[in-house]
Amino acid sequence: MTETVRRAAVLGGNRIPFARSNGAYATASNAEMLTAALDGLVARFGLEGERVGEVAGGAVLKHSRDFNLVREAVLSTRLAPETPAIDLQQACGTGLQAINYIANKIKLGQIDSGIGGGVDTTSDAPIAIGEKLRKKLIQLNNARTAKDRLAVLATIRPGDIGLAIPSNGEPRTRLSMGEHQALTALEWQITREAQDQLAVTSHHNLAASYDEGWQDDLVTPFRGLERDNNLRPDSSLEKLAKLKPVFGKGEAATMTAANSTPLTDGASAVLLGSEEWAAEHGLEPLAYFVDSELAAVDFVHGAEGLLMAPAYAVPRMLERNGLTLGDFDFYEIHEAFASQVLSTLAAWESPVFCKERLGLDAPLGSIDRAKLNVKGSSLAAGHPFAATGGRIVANAAKLLAAKGGGRALISVCAAGGQGVVAILER
Numbered sequence: 001m002t003e004t005v006r007r008a009a010v011l012g013g014n015r016i017p018f019a020r021s022n023g024a025y026a027t028a029s030n031a032e033m034l035t036a037a038l039d040g041l042v043a044r045f046g047l048e049g050e051r052v053g054e055v056a057g058g059a060v061l062k063h064s065r066d067f068n069l070v071r072e073a074v075l076s077t078r079l080a081p082e083t084p085a086i087d088l089q090q091a092c093g094t095g096l097q098a099i100n101y102i103a104n105k106i107k108l109g110q111i112d113s114g115i116g117g118g119v120d121t122t123s124d125a126p127i128a129i130g131e132k133l134r135k136k137l138i139q140l141n142n143a144r145t146a147k148d149r150l151a152v153l154a155t156i157r158p159g160d161i162g163l164a165i166p167s168n169g170e171p172r173t174r175l176s177m178g179e180h181q182a183l184t185a186l187e188w189q190i191t192r193e194a195q196d197q198l199a200v201t202s203h204h205n206l207a208a209s210y211d212e213g214w215q216d217d218l219v220t221p222f223r224g225l226e227r228d229n230n231l232r233p234d235s236s237l238e239k240l241a242k243l244k245p246v247f248g249k250g251e252a253a254t255m256t257a258a259n260s261t262p263l264t265d266g267a268s269a270v271l272l273g274s275e276e277w278a279a280e281h282g283l284e285p286l287a288y289f290v291d292s293e294l295a296a297v298d299f300v301h302g303a304e305g306l307l308m309a310p311a312y313a314v315p316r317m318l319e320r321n322g323l324t325l326g327d328f329d330f331y332e333i334h335e336a337f338a339s340q341v342l343s344t345l346a347a348w349e350s351p352v353f354c355k356e357r358l359g360l361d362a363p364l365g366s367i368d369r370a371k372l373n374v375k376g377s378s379l380a381a382g383h384p385f386a387a388t389g390g391r392i393v394a395n396a397a398k399l400l401a402a403k404g405g406g407r408a409l410i411s412v413c414a415a416g417g418q419g420v421v422a423i424l425e426r
């Protein structure tokens, strides 16, 4: 048996423009959007007929028919049909975890190339029938004779007919993610103005990136859309100040539709490979996927805010890699809500949080805000849950390639009190 540890190169990414829910992609399925993102990647990197080592991805919201979503999408692309695929899911961390999974397999020598990504649609949400009716329909399906079937049908009552509609609420607290984050924003005293400023900067950065052509080799048009349609280049503090709060009550009511991510549809994919595989295919590594870390917090008993897990994952990953928070050229922090980003940054600056909750002698530190989400992030682009990781990794790798070297820190908070973070380096 050979034991190999080698570098996993990020070779590039592709995504479809992200679309606000129930808009441009209202009739597109997860499979269709993921296929489009993958096939765009195939076209961009000349992978027609290629048997890639493995494709990993997933969706947070899935219909039961999508149990093998990624493999089905692969079969609809121009990749070789012999390309294996896996579905995985870790809420909003799905895309980044899929890329981490592929990178680890490449590092261990199990595969030479792979694709990680994800897709989500809240337009085509899987609404299931209620539990009572579902059980009776299973009985009906198993009934052998017409008499048995009639007997089951006779038991169905109007009260059995209910729907199970997915929500973005936490099952254990029954609070939505926005309501959870409103409490965290209050705890960290994050002002409405600071949140709005982060949102405005995100829109301006993303708009500038499209205008300068930065997104040309990251985004492939789909269904008539060329840019993310949540993007509002004319966002301003004055306009955002007029919006009514949508989450939290009283002094916790600082979050609006603009400083929260919108419900969004979209898909992304990132190509990774060993250095040998990249060279054989004439591809230049943009950056290397160095490390990743995962943390979870106890939000159920109120010990920590729902979306604060990245605040714990980053210090662990920094320590393992002998790095400090200042050792990065780019910070890609998923903007689930502006206040999530700002609460995380405030926590790293807090001597009390860093000592009592992270066990550090000194604060983790501050980041140079000019290096944060420099090409915009989820507040402007939107956040199709499982597709966000791929958008971020592809963008960060391209940033490092354009700079000619350096390090990027990636942070993604996720439902269930979890957080996935990673380091890219060139």
Ligand SMILES: CC(=O)SCCNC(=O)CCNC(=O)[C@H](O)C(C)(C)COP(=O)(O)OP(=O)(O)OC[C@H]1O[C@@H](n2cnc3c(N)ncnc32)[C@H](O)[C@@H]1OP(=O)(O)O
Pocket: 092, 168, 177, 178, 203, 232, 235, 236, 239, 240, 243, 246, 256, 257, 258, 260, 261, 262, 263, 307, 335, 336, 337, 383, 413, 414, 415
């Ligand atoms: C781990 C994680 O990532 S957690 C995050 C998971 N995601 C979520 O929880 C999704 C959270 N988001 C939501 O639930 C919804 O998008 C909400 C509740 C915030 C907003 O929903 P809606 O009210 O439908 O938003 P809508 O798009 O209508 O915007 C409301 C208003 O704000 C305005 N607005 C929004 N953004 C901007 C902007 N940048 N500039 C100016 N106006 C804006 C809209 O134009 C609209 O104004 P109007 O009512 O005059 O038309």
